[in-house]
Amino acid sequence: xxxxxxxxxxxxxxxxxxxxxxxxxxSRLSMLNGDLIANVKGGQSGFSVRTFKDGVWGFxxxxxxxxxxxxxxxxxxxxxxxxxxxxxxxxxxxxxxLLKSRLPSRPGIxxxxxxxxxxxxxxxxxxxxxxxxxxxxQKHYKGLSSRTISLSCLxxxxxxxxxxxxxxxxxxxxxILMVSFTVExxxxxxxxxxxxxxxxxxxxVFAEPEHIFSKLDILADNLARKSKGVYPKAGIHDVILxxxxxxxxxxxxxxxxxxxxxxxGGSVAAHAxxxxxxxxxxxxxxxxxxxxxxxxxxxxxxxxxxxxxxDAVIIDKGIMKSWLHNKESxxxxxxxxxxxxRAYSFQDEPLIRMRNTAILPGSSKLxxxxxxxDKGYYFxxxxxxxxxxxxxxxxxxxxGFEIKGGKIGDALRDTTISGVAFDMLxxxxxxxxxxxxxxxxxxxxxxSIPVGxxxxxxxxxxxxxxxx
Amino acid sequence: MNGFDGxxxxxxxxxxxxxxxxxxxxxxxSRTEKSELNVDGGxxxxxxTTVNISxxxxxxxxxxxxxxSINRYDKASxxxxxxxxxxxxxxxxxxxxxxxxxxxxxxxxxxGPQKPDSDAMYESLAEFLDxxxxxxxxxxxxxxxxxxxxxxxxxxxSNDVQFNETAxxxxxxxxxxxxxxxxxxxxxxSGAAHQSLKKALKDWGTIDELMRQSAEQTRVSSVGSSFEGxxxxxxxxxxxxxxxxxxxxxxxxxxxxxxxxxxDKLGKQVLSPLFSMRSEPQSGRIEAGYAYTGDGFxxxxxxxxxxxxxxxxxxxxxxxxxxxxxxxxxxxxxxIIEPGNIPLADMIAExxxxxxxxxxxxxxxxxxxxxxxxxxxxYLIENGKIIRPIxxxxxxxxxxxxxxxxxxxSKESIDYGSAILPWVLGGGIHISG
Numbered sequence: 001x002x003x004x005x006x007x008x009x010x011x012x013x014x015x016x017x018x019x020x021x022x023x024x025x026x027s028r029l030s031m032l033n034g035d036l037i038a039n040v041k042g043g044q045s046g047f048s049v050r051t052f053k054d055g056v057w058g059f060x061x062x063x064x065x066x067x068x069x070x071x072x073x074x075x076x077x078x079x080x081x082x083x084x085x086x087x088x089x090x091x092x093x094x095x096x097x098l099l100k101s102r103l104p105s106r107p108g109i110x111x112x113x114x115x116x117x118x119x120x121x122x123x124x125x126x127x128x129x130x131x132x133x134x135x136x137x138q139k140h141y142k143g144l145s146s147r148t149i150s151l152s153c154l155x156x157x158x159x160x161x162x163x164x165x166x167x168x169x170x171x172x173x174x175x176i177l178m179v180s181f182t183v184e185x186x187x188x189x190x191x192x193x194x195x196x197x198x199x200x201x202x203x204x205v206f207a208e209p210e211h212i213f214s215k216l217d218i219l220a221d222n223l224a225r226k227s228k229g230v231y232p233k234a235g236i237h238d239v240i241l242x243x244x245x246x247x248x249x250x251x252x253x254x255x256x257x258x259x260x261x262x263x264x265g266g267s268v269a270a271h272a273x274x275x276x277x278x279x280x281x282x283x284x285x286x287x288x289x290x291x292x293x294x295x296x297x298x299x300x301x302x303x304x305x306x307x308x309x310x311d312a313v314i315i316d317k318g319i320m321k322s323w324l325h326n327k328e329s330x331x332x333x334x335x336x337x338x339x340x341x342r343a344y345s346f347q348d349e350p351l352i353r354m355r356n357t358a359i360l361p362g363s364s365k366l367x368x369x370x371x372x373x374d375k376g377y378y379f380x381x382x383x384x385x386x387x388x389x390x391x392x393x394x395x396x397x398x399x400g401f402e403i404k405g406g407k408i409g410d411a412l413r414d415t416t417i418s419g420v421a422f423d424m425l426x427x428x429x430x431x432x433x434x435x436x437x438x439x440x441x442x443x444x445x446x447x448s449i450p451v452g453x454x455x456x457x458x459x460x461x462x463x464x465x466x467x468x
Numbered sequence: 469m470n471g472f473d474g475x476x477x478x479x480x481x482x483x484x485x486x487x488x489x490x491x492x493x494x495x496x497x498s499r500t501e502k503s504e505l506n507v508d509g510g511x512x513x514x515x516x517t518t519v520n521i522s523x524x525x526x527x528x529x530x531x532x533x534x535x536x537s538i539n540r541y542d543k544a545s546x547x548x549x550x551x552x553x554x555x556x557x558x559x560x561x562x563x564x565x566x567x568x569x570x571x572x573x574x575x576x577x578x579x580g581p582q583k584p585d586s587d588a589m590y591e592s593l594a595e596f597l598d599x600x601x602x603x604x605x606x607x608x609x610x611x612x613x614x615x616x617x618x619x620x621x622x623x624x625x626s627n628d629v630q631f632n633e634t635a636x637x638x639x640x641x642x643x644x645x646x647x648x649x650x651x652x653x654x655x656x657x658s659g660a661a662h663q664s665l666k667k668a669l670k671d672w673g674t675i676d677e678l679m680r681q682s683a684e685q686t687r688v689s690s691v692g693s694s695f696e697g698x699x700x701x702x703x704x705x706x707x708x709x710x711x712x713x714x715x716x717x718x719x720x721x722x723x724x725x726x727x728x729x730x731x732d733k734l735g736k737q738v739l740s741p742l743f744s745m746r747s748e749p750q751s752g753r754i755e756a757g758y759a760y761t762g763d764g765f766x767x768x769x770x771x772x773x774x775x776x777x778x779x780x781x782x783x784x785x786x787x788x789x790x791x792x793x794x795x796x797x798x799x800x801x802x803x804i805i806e807p808g809n810i811p812l813a814d815m816i817a818e819x820x821x822x823x824x825x826x827x828x829x830x831x832x833x834x835x836x837x838x839x840x841x842x843x844x845x846x847y848l849i850e851n852g853k854i855i856r857p858i859x860x861x862x863x864x865x866x867x868x869x870x871x872x873x874x875x876x877x878s879k880e881s882i883d884y885g886s887a888i889l890p891w892v893l894g895g896g897i898h899i900s901g
Contacts, residue, residue: 032724037786039560041552042537046520059516066542085515089505092590095597096511123534124559146725182727182835189727189835234694234862234900264509265610266645268652347518383831388654389610389645392860394842396831416831416840418862446611465840465862465900 002111002169003159006075010163013079014086016052016103018162018306021045021064022346025157029123030150031130034138038150039123046346047075049082055097058086061347098264103327104337107166108302108309112289115155115171116201126151126202132209133179133216141181141220145189148180152440153202154450158304166306172299174198174450175205176440177212179219185227190413192223192398194381195440199297222399225411230402232415232464238376239417239462240369240403243436245395246359246455248385250284251443253393253421255357258314258322259340259445260329262352267389268422272320278425284315286324287356287452288339296356297437297452300339304350309339314357318425326352344447351445356452362431369430369459371406377464378403379417391421416465424462432456472499475632477523477541478624484550485527486626490557492528494568494625494764497521497541500617503584505593507612510601512593515586527553531562565789568625569764577759580636580663584616588665589638596669600644604683607646610655614640614669623764631760637661637885640672644679648686654859656682656827656845658704661756661885673884674704681826681845681857688859690901691823691848698822698849699863699870699897700815703882703889705828710745710803710889712833712867718772718800720787727835729868730778734793739776740874743892744806746771747782747798754802756886761799768797776872807890808877815876815893817852823863823899824849833867840864843899861901870894 003021010017023045030038048061060081062074121129130149137147155173160166180193196215197205206212241249256262257269264270278284285291288309289299300309305327313321322335329352330337341350370378381399395417402409437454478495485493499521506514523546524537534556536549593614600609618636623629641659645652660673670676701709715722717738722728730738749757749767761767763785771779780796781787788795816824823843830841843863848855871894878891 032721033726035563035565035724035790036560037724039533039556040535040537041556042524044520044522044539046539056512057514057516059514059518061518061520063520063539066540066545081517085517088586089512089515089590092512092594094512094594096509098509098511098513122559123556127559127561146727148721148725182725189729191727191835234864234898261508262610265643266608266647266652266655268650271650347520349514349516386829388829388844390652390654390859392654392842392844394829394831396841398831414831414834414838414840416842416862416864418842418860420860446613463860463862463901465864465898 006159006161007167009075009079010161013049014051014053014083016163017079018050018160019075019079020048020304020346021159023157024345025155027153028150029126029130030148031134032148033146034134036127044345047078048346049079050349051082051086052103053086054090055100056086056089056094058082058084058089059349060085099328099331101331104331105164106308106337107162107164107306108168110301111169112299112301113171114173114200116203118203121202129209133212136213137216143183144181145184146182150178152176155201160302160304160306162306164306166302168302168306170301173201175200175202177206179216181220181223183223183227190223190227192219192226194219198437198439199295222411226399226413229411229413231413232377234465235463236461237464238373239464240373240378240457240459242378242380242457243455244381244438245379246458247438247453248382248395249393249421250357250359250455251354251441251451251453252385252387253391254284254314255286255354256387257389257391258324259352260323260325260333262389263323264329265389268391269320269323272422275320276318277320277422278315278318279428280318281362281428281431282315282318282425283360285358285360286312286314286354287358291356291358298355298450300342300355303339303341304343305341307337307339307341312338312340324352324354326350342449344449348447351447353443353445353449354451358435358453359455359458361433361435361456363433364430366432366457369432369457370403370408373403374405376403377401377412378408387421392418393421394418417462418465419462424460427461428458430459472541474499474620474622475630478622481523481525481546481550482624482626484547485525485554488551488554490527490529490554492568492626494526496524497622498619500619502615502617503586504613504615505589507593507597507609510609523549525550525553527557528566528568529554529557531564531566532557532560533566534560565786567785567789568627569629569785571627572629572766574630575759575766577633582618582634582636585665589614589616592665592669599670600679604679606648606683606686607644607679610643610645612642614638623760625764629764633759637663637756638665640669642675644682646682646686651686653682653685654844663755674702674882678826685845685857688857690860691858691899692901694900695821697897697899698819698893698895700819700822700824700891700893702826702891705825706805706889706892707887708828709867710805712839714782716833716835716837716867718782720784723781723783723791723793724787729837733778734781736778737776738778738868739773739871741776742808742874742877743773743776743871744771745773746804746806747800747802748804749798749802753804753888754886757802767799770796770798803887805889807879807881809879810876812878812880812891815878815891816849816854818876818893819849819852822849823847823858823861824854825863837867839867858901861899864898865896869896
């Protein structure tokens with residue numbers, strides 16, 4: 001529900017202030033080999049105020065006490081504390097103030113809710129849903145040495161008002177089902193997992209458990225192939241990164257380097273504006289809320305600084321065109337704020353974050369891309385990814401296949417791929433004509449926060465870790 | 469936040485859970501105040517103070533279990549959360565392993581300062597910024613966070629267990645990149661936690677040494693070949709690798725799932741006799757220690773691996789009941805990997821060809837302990853000498869194989885406040901680039 005009456009407060013806390021009421025509600029069910037090992041729910045709600053004075057920020061937060069009357073005193077105390085914190089820091093006159101003038105203003109007015117209109121399922125029904133999946137796995141996949149099925153739901157609800165006129169409400173839920181299987185092969189455990197779900201509450205994301213059985217069959221089949229798999233050969237290879245990997249590449253290896261705070265901190269992207277950084281086949285966008293006519297996995301209409309969110313075209317046909325900004329960095333670089341300031345919980349300050357970062361589809365067919373490789377690899381799933389300010393990246397690969405003579409060959413055991421993104425993207429020789437979003441992406445940067453990552457399949461050259 | 473009485477609230481929550489029908493109950497509360505100074509892009513930009521509470525209530529009924537956590541502590545909210553926890557438990561399925569800790573003597577502990585010294589925090593951070601600007605002019609501080617957190621925590625259950633602890637600690641984290649023209653180093657970072665600000669922040673953990681290394685890592689190249697060689701893990705990397713050992717071999721999940729390759733090796737030699745890993749929340753060697761475990765036991769120091777012999781898995785109460793293996797009496801935190809007797813310089817001199825790794829950027833290891841990743845902020849060693857910084861170099865191996873074949877553990881170790889870790893040297897690593 002919209003928390004009413006916030007708009008009157010921010011102006012009383014100083015020249016510039018943001019006031020946010022936020023409630024995160026989370027639940028998790030986890031079944032390991034048929035035992036329910038997690039059955040938890042949680043809620044965190046509270047107020048935060050951030051103020052800006054003489055080029056520095058003050059921030060304070062407090063949990064919501066429980067009644068509207070008490071709320072007023074907590075908002076007032078929190079606002080005073082935030083202003084006091086800004087005054088404390090400003091009084092020290094720290095060196096290197098970024099912005100001595102006023103912050104830019106592009107106030108967002110929005111009200112967007114993805115709350116389900118369907119009757120809510122009870123906890124018992126959700127447990128029965130998991131039990132159905134677990135029973136199916138137990139019955140059909142006799143060779144598993146262990147199986148884990150987890151359901152995680154997160155509802156993020158925010159009401160925001162700023163002294164420059166932003167007035168925004170959002171209810172953004174996410175429902176994620178994670179299934180992990182392990183088999184033993186020659187005494188060694190070999191595992192594989194898959195994630196399903198995305199934007200929406202459970203009732204809007206999943207229907208009957210039977211609808212997931214065919215996906216579980218694919219996971220079990222891929223694990224069976226992986227258990228008999230081979231280790232890739234170390235070195236530079238022609239590879240195809242499927243959409244999951246292309247999405248992580250867009251997020252980790254490019255997206256982070258163009259966050260303006262990292263640009264100021266020494267990222268290699270500081271020298272890349274308007275330069276060739278990728279093949280002309282590559283265009284990369286951080287979408288605010290809508291891509292190709294559909295809602296993105298993590299839609300943002302107004303960010304947590306109260307800026308009306310807009311798409312940021314990072315790479316256009318191989319040329320770097322923009323970075324991601326908050327109000328302060330946009331003013332510093334003389335750009336428009338893009339609405340990329342986001343906070344995870346009520347007690348977090350907004351940081352420059354990605355929203356829904358994707359490489360845009362091209363015109364090639366995946367099967368033709370595979371047929372065009374005589375000897376190489378097709379990578380489909382990643383366990384995790386990391387990158388740094390040089391754009392050098394590393395992704396753990398948990399599902400992949402050899403390509404031999406233009407055809408899919410043996411499955412691969414776990415490996416790692418790496419490269420320098422701004423070099424590797426120049427080797428892209430084909431981009432498929434479809435794209436998909438990954439489910440359940442999280443980004444860690446002081447605070448962990450949901451993000452969307454997506455893309456088509458891309459063909460390129462990169463470094464594959466291996467054992468020979 | 470006036471009138472917050474954690475002991476009373478924990479007891480009230482347990483009473484409420486029992487009153488509505490739970491046959492066992494537990495409650496964990498925390499109240500945390502944090503004061504935090506932030507540096508972004510080399511400038512001190514934000515002073516942040518937060519207050520939060522958390523009340524987690526767990527209801528047990530007929531072997532069923534359900535948990536709810538909230539951050540309000542008025543009676544209506546606690547009553548409502550208790551009823552929801554009981555409803556979750558009733559919806560669950562019975563599991564004989566669900567239980568609470570047995571009756572123990574009530575306890576109350578306090579450690580560290582209780583209030584931040586905001587002026588001293590500012591002065592320490594300003595001194596660090598001045599130091600890094602003058603000593604490492606090519607190095608940019610992407611982000612630094614100096615915070616003081618004071619947490620009150622409370623635990624109560626229906627077996628008449630009541631613990632509470634108040635602990636205050638300063639924490640410092642620095643992340644940095646060096647630039648030389650358009651050339652950039654990889655970022656690197658480190659941090660530590662201590663009870664006072666007496667020591668200069670540059671000397672916390674490995675920060676000064678890593679900044680020195682960063683300044684000479686703006687131009688790197690790969691090892692240029694693929695070979696099997698040695699690997700020296702820095703204390704920062706060893707912290708990551710000890711977490712990997714936990715997840716693959718020692719953790720609740722690894723044992724309950726049956727995936728741990730060591731599931732039948734308790735009391736047996738699993739690693740090199742040079743490797744000893746202790747968990748000491750109480751001894752005072754670890755400033756960020758703790759008095760009791762999350763599942764309601766008084767924490768007791770213990771050895772997890774003693775000269776390569778597996779002494780304890782890192783199991784909580786549920787996993788212990790589920791697997792029939794002994795619970796870890798320490799709760800598993802506050803790690804110390806015991807130093808050896810060889811100076812780091814001598815360890816380097818012993819390497820014919822290998823890598824000194826200061827940061828590991830890698831995927832989670834597989835269930836069989838295989839790992840692979842990129843050696844970041846690292847150096848090539850040949851014939852006992854550090855040759856040059858390297859980039860785009862991958863390392864791959866198996867955790868158990870590497871730690872079983874350790875050849876040396878350094879005499880020097882780093883006190884992070886939350887852990888004490890040395891350098892270690894082992895072989896058989898696939899290195900390529």
